[in-house]
Amino acid sequence: MATSPLNSKRSRTSILCVDDSQNTLLLCRAVLELNGYLVWTALSGYQALKTIQHHRIDGAIIDKEMPEMDGIELAKEIKRSHPQLPVLMFSGSSSPEHLSAIDCFLPKGDGPWSLVNALRSLGLQAGGRQPSQITVCKIRLQTADTPRHPRPTQEALS
Numbered sequence: 666m667a668t669s670p671l672n673s674k675r676s677r678t679s680i681l682c683v684d685d686s687q688n689t690l691l692l693c694r695a696v697l698e699l700n701g702y703l704v705w706t707a708l709s710g711y712q713a714l715k716t717i718q719h720h721r722i723d724g725a726i727i728d729k730e731m732p733e734m735d736g737i738e739l740a741k742e743i744k745r746s747h748p749q750l751p752v753l754m755f756s757g758s759s760s761p762e763h764l765s766a767i768d769c770f771l772p773k774g775d776g777p778w779s780l781v782n783a784l785r786s787l788g789l790q791a792g793g794r795q796p797s798q799i800t801v802c803k804i805r806l807q808t809a810d811t812p813r814h815p816r817p818t819q820e821a822l823s
Contacts, residue, residue: 677703677792679721680784683713683739684728684755689773693726693755696777701791702784710734714742722750724789726780729756740766751787755780 680702682693690706697704705720707713711734716722725743729736740752744766752766757773764770771783781791 677701678723678784678789679703679705680789681705681707681713681716681720681722681725682727683707683710683725683731683736685709685731686728689728692777693780696780697784697791700781702789710736710739710742713739714746717743717747717750722747724751724753724784724787726753726755726784729754729758737766751789753780753783753787755783 678701680697682690682697682704683706684690684693685708687708690708694704694706705716705722707716710727710731713725713727717725725740727736727739731739734742736754736756740754743750743752751768753769753771754767755771755773768787769783771779784791
């Protein structure tokens with residue numbers, strides 16, 4: 666029996682990424698999807714909690730420093746309602762002193778590719794692709810405040 670795209674999505678490991686930076690979410694989504702994960706994103710702790718209520722989530726990657734509800738508060742709330750859900754904190758700030766609600770801490774300085782290894786160490790294998798099928802690509806994010814440099818025209822090169 667052939668699997669439909671809908672069925673294949675349900676068989677993949679579903680990861681929720683929470684960060685107040687849209688660029689970080691885009692980069693994490695790209696890296697995780699390239700490695701076969703189904704990725705949900707949230708820009709706030711409150712949005713993350715709604716996502717967990719409405720979708721099957723196998724693991725969460727959260728930032729420590731966020732407005733309104735920080736990552737520590739979010740991790741505690743996730744563990745209160747879903748105690749078996751693995752929570753990985755991926756942050757540019759220092760490791761939190763109390764890690765009771767966090768299963769793994771990973772500094773953002775290690776880069777987004779380290780997320781895949783951390784998820785695997787927590788038992789969250791991607792269900793969509795085998796490692797031999799992973800394609801590596803270069804991603805360039807451009808934000809509104811990033812200056813654009815037009816390609817030189819033939820006239821400019823003469």
